[in-house]
Amino acid sequence: MTATAPEMRLLIIEDDRESADYLVKAFREVGHVADLASDGEEGLAMAESGDYDVLVVDRMLPRRDGLSVIGALREKSNRTPVLILSALGQVDDRIKGLRAGGDDYLPKPYSFAELLARVEVLSRRNVGPAEETTYRVGDLELDRLSHRVARGKDELTLQPREFRLLEYLMKHAGQVVTRTMLLENVWDYHFDPQTNVIDVHISRLRSKIDKGFERPLLHTIRGAGYMIRDGIR
Amino acid sequence: MTAFGKLIRTTAFRLTLVYLFLFALFAASLLGYFAWNTRRLITEQITTTVNGEISEVTDIYTSRGLRGLVFTVESRALRPGANLYLVTTPTGQAIAGNVGSLMPGVMASTGWIETAYRRLDEQDTATHRALVNVTQLSGGFRLLIGRDLEERRRLFGIVAQAAQWSLLVVVVLGIGGGIFVARRVLRRIDAMTGTTQRIMAGDLSGRLPVGRSGDELDRLAENLNAMLERIEALMMGLKEVSDNIAHDLKTPLTRLRNRAEEALAKSGCEADYRVALERTIEESDGLIRTFNALLMIARAESGQARGNMDNFDAADVASGIHELYEPVAEDDGMTLRLKTAAAPLHGNRELISQALANLVENAIKYGQPAAGPQPGPVVSLDAKQILIEARRKDDIVLLSVTDRGPGIPEADRKHAVERFVRLDSSRTQPGSGLGLSLASAVATLHGGELRLGDARPGLVATLAIPSRTASIERISPQTQDVPQKVA
Numbered sequence: 001m002t003a004t005a006p007e008m009r010l011l012i013i014e015d016d017r018e019s020a021d022y023l024v025k026a027f028r029e030v031g032h033v034a035d036l037a038s039d040g041e042e043g044l045a046m047a048e049s050g051d052y053d054v055l056v057v058d059r060m061l062p063r064r065d066g067l068s069v070i071g072a073l074r075e076k077s078n079r080t081p082v083l084i085l086s087a088l089g090q091v092d093d094r095i096k097g098l099r100a101g102g103d104d105y106l107p108k109p110y111s112f113a114e115l116l117a118r119v120e121v122l123s124r125r126n127v128g129p130a131e132e133t134t135y136r137v138g139d140l141e142l143d144r145l146s147h148r149v150a151r152g153k154d155e156l157t158l159q160p161r162e163f164r165l166l167e168y169l170m171k172h173a174g175q176v177v178t179r180t181m182l183l184e185n186v187w188d189y190h191f192d193p194q195t196n197v198i199d200v201h202i203s204r205l206r207s208k209i210d211k212g213f214e215r216p217l218l219h220t221i222r223g224a225g226y227m228i229r230d231g232i233r
Numbered sequence: 234m235t236a237f238g239k240l241i242r243t244t245a246f247r248l249t250l251v252y253l254f255l256f257a258l259f260a261a262s263l264l265g266y267f268a269w270n271t272r273r274l275i276t277e278q279i280t281t282t283v284n285g286e287i288s289e290v291t292d293i294y295t296s297r298g299l300r301g302l303v304f305t306v307e308s309r310a311l312r313p314g315a316n317l318y319l320v321t322t323p324t325g326q327a328i329a330g331n332v333g334s335l336m337p338g339v340m341a342s343t344g345w346i347e348t349a350y351r352r353l354d355e356q357d358t359a360t361h362r363a364l365v366n367v368t369q370l371s372g373g374f375r376l377l378i379g380r381d382l383e384e385r386r387r388l389f390g391i392v393a394q395a396a397q398w399s400l401l402v403v404v405v406l407g408i409g410g411g412i413f414v415a416r417r418v419l420r421r422i423d424a425m426t427g428t429t430q431r432i433m434a435g436d437l438s439g440r441l442p443v444g445r446s447g448d449e450l451d452r453l454a455e456n457l458n459a460m461l462e463r464i465e466a467l468m469m470g471l472k473e474v475s476d477n478i479a480h481d482l483k484t485p486l487t488r489l490r491n492r493a494e495e496a497l498a499k500s501g502c503e504a505d506y507r508v509a510l511e512r513t514i515e516e517s518d519g520l521i522r523t524f525n526a527l528l529m530i531a532r533a534e535s536g537q538a539r540g541n542m543d544n545f546d547a548a549d550v551a552s553g554i555h556e557l558y559e560p561v562a563e564d565d566g567m568t569l570r571l572k573t574a575a576a577p578l579h580g581n582r583e584l585i586s587q588a589l590a591n592l593v594e595n596a597i598k599y600g601q602p603a604a605g606p607q608p609g610p611v612v613s614l615d616a617k618q619i620l621i622e623a624r625r626k627d628d629i630v631l632l633s634v635t636d637r638g639p640g641i642p643e644a645d646r647k648h649a650v651e652r653f654v655r656l657d658s659s660r661t662q663p664g665s666g667l668g669l670s671l672a673s674a675v676a677t678l679h680g681g682e683l684r685l686g687d688a689r690p691g692l693v694a695t696l697a698i699p700s701r702t703a704s705i706e707r708i709s710p711q712t713q714d715v716p717q718k719v720a
Contacts, residue, residue, distance in 0.1 A: 107525075109517075161556055187553070187557055189583070189587075189590075191583065191590065192522055193590060193594065194522070194591075195558075195561055195594055195597070196561070197558060197560075197561050200561045204560055
């Protein structure tokens with residue numbers, strides 16, 4: 001997948017042995033280090049002592065509920081980013097999870113590509129240009145204050161939503177963002193459209209920023225989503 | 234518990250006993266007051282009469298002397314009646330009157346006294362009671378005038394008897410009435426209990442008997458019946474969901490399994506495996522989507538999704554969905570138009586957005602205009618246009634999607650909202666067949682409905698939602714979901 005992401009240290013708190021082993025293996029294959037805790041108490045102890053970039057926490061755990069693990073960490077001012085995995089995929093459960101201190105929420109069943117993309121975006125290693133006022137990828141420039149976008153010397157005119165779409169992609173330049181992440185973060189919808197709405201929006205954006213330029217910046221990552229990056233990097 | 238034990242434990246019976254006690258107390262005090270007053274009145278009458286006679290007789294004694302006194306007393310003593318007279322000499326000898334004997338010492342005192350006496354002309358030995366007044370006359374003579382108290386005693390007896398009888402009647406009627414009322418209530422409660430036990434045993438179609446009196450038990454039964462109606466509908470929904478899950482999820486699961494088996498059986502090259510695996514993932518993604526939609530519908534229908542209600546403008550939802558789907562529609566050769574007016578709403582924004590998105594997706598999928606000449610359109614839309622509209626009519630917020638496609642025949646419209654139903658005309662199109670059911674469930678959750686109408690030509694699908702429904706107001710405190718605190 002993406003070899004560009006720096007190595008991360010992950011803690012997976014998940015009681016189902018098989019899916020936990022699968023996750024550990026899959027994360028290792030893409031170059032990350034993943035530790036495993038199989039219940040809430042063990043997970044909490046490991047999360048407190050270890051220096052992890054992201055915690056992947058199942059909601060329903062033996063000995064200590066996932067949300068309670070997060071709450072305990074947050075109470076001790078441990079701000080490690082947390083992604084909650086849950087079989088309860090409904091909107092209100094997601095909100096409950098985020099209120100308890102989670103940073104992202106992924107309903108089961110999920111695809112590993114989706115999980116990986118979200119974990120990489122969450123990771124502390126990838127703080128990135130979040131607070132900068134200008135994002136740059138190659139010769140593409142986006143000014144967050146004046147809402148101006150330019151590629152090389154050409155000024156580009158984007159619709160407000162296209163601007164926000166590009167802003168999100170550039171904020172996470174070099175990282176895969178999935179369709180669901182775009183729908184959640186750019187449009188703030190949490191349902192699953194039956195049609196390829198996001199692809200159509202992306203292709204419109206692509207025709208504005210990449211069309212007529214020699215080097216494409218907006219890439220489709222097969223089976224995962226999209227990524228904006230300077231091809232040569 | 235025995236039947237009688239059950240009876241006397243009823244609230245109705247206990248209330249009756251309390252009332253019985255209160256009424257008995259009331260009757261007793263009424264009669265007591267009456268008796269006491271009557272007695273007082275009779276005593277007053279006696280004293281007035283006796284006083285009058287005393288002054289008459291003393292006048293006669295003063296004017297006509299002892300002779301006149303004796304004459305008058307004798308003649309008055311002979312009159313029939315209950316008046317008593319006695320005149321004694323200073324030595325205490327009776328010289329006139331109708332009193333035979335008195336309690337000792339009566340003649341020695343003066344003024345009012347109640348005494349036992351015997352009449353002079355009476356043969357029997359029975360003594361009677363009388364209220365008498367003894368007056369000292371000049372010359373040492375003493376005059377006693379009084380009246381028998383038999384009348385007063387009899388009257389008192391009548392009152393006492395009346396009190397006994399009325400108490401008896403009150404008690405008998407009270408207990409009888411109590412048992413009657415209690416049994417009536419008990420019978421109805423027993424009927425209700427019987428029905429609820431039948432329902433608990435699994436017969437959800439049972440309903441409580443509702444009388445025609447419209448009393449509190451009838452109203453309770455009506456409300457319980459409404460509740461049972463809702464429970465039955467929910468159970469039916471649940472059963473339907475599980476039936477549909479069984480039917481419609483097993484088919485793709487079987488397909489999935491067959492493919493995996495086939496790929497295993499055929500010793501193909503890596504590329505073949507890859508294709509088979511990719512199709513497996515695709516199929517399972519579709520399954521997950523269907524599953525999620527089903528869960529969402531079930532949650533919306535059971536009212537569980539009532540959390541996260543807030544105030545927003547339906548016009549914003551409409552323009553958001555318009556913005557999201559506009560490029561997709563354009564790719565399909567359609568134009569998505571938007572027409573909004575402010576329409577404030579209290580509800581679950583996410584669900585309403587999703588419901589509207591489903592309607593738009595349907596319009597894009599099935600709203601391609603049918604060939605052939607068409608009657609004049611009701612809504613001014615070009616053939617390839619889809620209109621998303623948000624407006625408010627009275628207290629109802631209307632979110633509608635109008636297309637110029639073939640529409641849905643009136644007979645099929647109700648059917649179209651059901652789960653998994655894909656009308657024959659759309660069988661060839663992809664989709665789970667859950668879009669309209671979800672939209673309908675969301676509308677129901679908000680106390681509204683999904684209306685399918687004829688746009689002549691085309692379909693107009695409208696989410697009609699009360700801008701602020703009572704049911705939502707009632708549960709709104711729950712929306713203040715407190716973040717989970719951890720000890």
